[in-house]
Amino acid sequence: MAADQNKMTNKCINIFKIAILTILLALVLPVFAAEKTLRVLAWPGYADPDVVKVFEARFHSKVEVTFVDSDESLWDKMHAGHDNTFDVVAANTVEIRRYTREGLLQPLDLARLPNTRFQLPRFRALSSIGGLTRGGKVYAIPFTYSAMGLIYDRKQVSVPPRSMSELWNPRYRGKVLAFNSAQHNFSFTALALGVDNPFQLDANQMRRVARQLIALRRNLLSYYSLPEEATRLFIKHKSALLFANYGTQQLTQLHKAGADVGYVIPEEGAIAWLDCWAMTKAARDPSLALAWIDYMLEPAVSRLLPERQGLANTLTSPPELSDKSRIIWLQPVEDVGQREALWGKIVSGNLPERF
């Protein structure tokens, strides 16, 4: 009888304990939920509202996305100070290298990023991509990229070009479009000339490349700045070749405009930018930040890059690219100022004897 009573009392106490715990949890949980905020610094198209919404629901968190439109504004936001810090950031390999050196990023635990297993081998060999690792630790995970290949008009160019050198072919004089920017033009021209490291040119190589760029200028119809401008000129002036600074995005645009064009990665290789996700040192909730990076690599999310942005993702190879295509990820160049000064003279039409 007494034992029974004891049992009853114990049971009552247990129920009481559970009730108290439940009430406490109910009181405390919303507070935690409200505090779980992830601040994302990214480029337009990387974190669309629907994608963000799914993440918020799945991880019971709030995501604040800030978009940037240039490397410079990205740099400014990363250095804005304590009031305006971010947990995760999307930046290209060159910028990631700068931020890692400055100690703004923290290493990533690959074991907590299981979706990296879906990535192509090219992107899993992280140490082969300059700027992503430092001291044996991984600081960023590739997310999206665009290779600057060559677009050609199938009617005028019957055999797909194998090298960027085709841009200099006098057959296409006045039918070539190039991009108006210093760094990439020097790099791809150096590649076409067979230079090993197109990002680190010595004085001699620099002179050769500059003269080669003048030769390219003389073979051009014009330079373009925006993809829309390139499409308009290409159609209006029946161009034959186009240096695709914006990659496959431009191919899509030209197809839409009715052009019969092809896209090739030259055999000497195409330079490409590669945007990666990284976690800042200021990240308040590393596991949530890692969850975001892993989420970005989910097939359903990464698939949106080609679908919506015309960009390539790191999970599937676009039809224009094979595993053998040589892609050279952007690296910091030896002297930006020098390249830009030279470029200014080239684009203004200075005669070769003035170089």
Add this chain to the structure above:
Amino acid sequence: MRPGLTVKLSVLLACIGILASGVTGYYAYSTNQSLLVNEAERNLLTSTELLSQRLSTVLNDIAADALTLADMPSSAKVAGLDDLPGDDAAKERLAQVFGTVMRLHPQYAQVRLISRQQFGLEQIRFDRDGDRLVRVTGSQLQEKGHFPYVFETLALAPGRVYVSPITVNHEQGAHSAEGAPTLRLATPVVTPAGSVVGVVVINVRLKSLLDAVQSDLPAGHQLYLTNEWGDFLAHPNPAMTFGFDKGRRLLVQDSYEQTRPLFDKTRTSVLVNGLDDPQRAKGQILAFVRTPFGLPENHQFVVLGLARPLEDVLRGGKSLGESTIQMVLAFSLLSIVLAVVFSRALTRPLQMLTHAATSFQTRHALEALPVTRTDEIGVLARCFDQMRKELKSHMEKMSQNQQELRHLAHHDSLTGLPNRMQFFHQIERAIEAVAESGLQLAVLFIDLDHFKQINDQMGHAVGDQVLIVVAQRLRSALRGEDVVARLGGDEFIVLIKGPGIVTEVPVIAAKILSALNEDIMTHGRRLQVCASIGISLFPDDGVTAEELVLRADSAMYKAKVNGRYTFARYQAAE
């Protein structure tokens, strides 16, 4: 204290008055403002359209200069690099002409002759460097074949003029034009055989162009210019211009949403004003006009805009605004006064009614009422007056009846003398009054002798007449302060008060007896009545009314026994 009807009505009427004048004033003011702004908008639109025409004129003038230079026969020779004798001299003469054009037109930043051959190498080139004219020669000349103003112009028919988009000139070595927003006009140079061998290009700095366009614009006007996508090229704030050149689009559609139709080509002009849309165009009115620009087949255009401070426009309406405010204030004041007067006039008759009702209630006084009014208040007053009068007459009648009833209750209806109840009441009061003073009272019980026979033999009418006469005689035989009452039948009773009555009572009794004993003439007959009187004294014979009356009664019987027509004093010992 709660405000009365007058105050409430005053406040209500005053509020209505103030509201009415305020609303009227506001509408007058805002209508006037809208009229002013509409007028100013029309004027501004006209100014902007004129500006647009002026821009076309200025561009045509520049185009004419370019065509003149291109038409010179030596231009084709120099551009075509013809190897002719005296070539250099011809080139120098042509260069002098180019130089003269530059000198005559300070707004030109560059004038050039560019050949199709040699990758678009410049053949003749004059730059402006500050105020200085610079001729660029030799290896300083540049290849321009890859610029749209060259390759697009080379594709044009003779006599046509290419107008470039307005962009920042990034061509190095262009002296003053370098880094400045620039417009280029170019026209093909054609040989007599009809082949296009080069182009004449005139560069104009946007600033010079706009200065020329807006030279006669009134002060206070601000100029806007955008390209066909809406990018600002001219803006009162220079930081807002050429955003696209710095990798950032700054569009007029974002600043002024209403300008969108200009760019989807549904409208050619748009007006924006800060009065209707204060959020977008704060304190301004603006007019935007789409202006064709360049070759018609390219469907290019720019958007010109002019802005004026809204304050300038509304200044004219300011005095009206002030007088409106004054008027509104005056009318508000007037409406307050009128409200007070009117509500008092309305409530005064009501107050009169209230006053009349109150004083009627408290004092039954008939105060004046506004009965002469012809309105509803007059009807109410008349009804009330009627009601009041009826009420008053009813009340008077009732009080008379009450008095009569009271008299009946205390008096004998036949003789008018106090009745038994009244007598006992009086005697009790008299006992109370003399109890302390030690004075005496006397009660005289009077019974008529043989009255029954009178009644029986001569009828009740005679009996009644006799009783009335007896009552009159008793009354007149006594002093005013003595009380005479009829107890019933032929019994009367008298109360005598005053000092020394012990000695006076027999005298009074004798006087009564003799007064009663006189003949009474009634119904033509002579009658003689006599009476017996019993006397009791206070406090000697009793201290209560009942005792005194009882003892006087028994004394009266003694008098009757003693032989009627006499009086007897109560004797306790008997």
